[in-house]
Amino acid sequence: MNMLVTTSISATPNGTTRPQLRIVIVGHVDHGKSTLVGRLLHETGSLPEGKLEMLKTVSARRGMPFEWSFLLDALQTERDQGITIDTTQIRFRTGSRDIVLIDAPGHAEF
Template sequence: MNMIVTPSSSATPNGTTRPQVRIVIVGHVDHGKSTLVGRLLHETGSLPDGKLDMLKAVSARRGMPFEWSFLLDALQTERDQGITIDTTQIRFRTNSRDIVLIDAPGHAEFLRNMITGASQADGAVLIIDALEGVRDQTRRHGYLLHLLGVKQVAIVVNKMDRVDFSAERFNAISDEISAHLSGLGVKPTAVIPISARDG
């Protein structure tokens, strides 16, 4: 996805500045936002040493299966309930820029927290569960991105493993959400099928 980078930049140790891109991850509750970000941090080698092992050990002690979302859901309540309550900002670097991922809550009760996170973003990833499809909260998040002026939106259709990687299901979701966003004046920059949990 080609991102238009805003002029905001961050200082590096040698005093130079680097472009910074802020991307908010939004979508309906339990569609895999935190799982996607946790997986991305793991895949890019951006996790602090020992963080993954520590959370796996905590999960084992509590008798819970490890979830990638645990890397982000810092509050014990979030891990217990399996939902994101507050926004989490995760920073990592590429060769050319600094990236700030903003993991926003999907639950309707925490819509204010989602708006706070999205209001700071240059772009967004709108995530949709392949089995559940486009929900009211998905549409609401798309509308709020439009209201906040976030025009660079990529769509991620997650949990494709739950629909046997069906191209027909993917295309139906892609068409539905693209039509919704286009009606708001937002043209998705990409629509991508994934399975965040399994990589």
């Protein structure tokens, strides 16, 4: 798994500027890219209220074990097949910068 990190300055709504860190998670299929990002969002408290519980409930209802990668899968097809089909961008802020995590598919055809 490889990571590409770029930094720039972004303007905030009030006109001030903050450093922006863009991190792209890339690598071969099934190397844990989405799992890493999902777990990172959970550990940093960056998930929307109720998101984790909702996905755990949906997984149980469908008879599937919950996986951290489900936090990033926007499409049910991605959860069903266990693959990332489209890139996902997750934005959050720390006290000093804006961060954009980009989860990229591992399959060459995507």
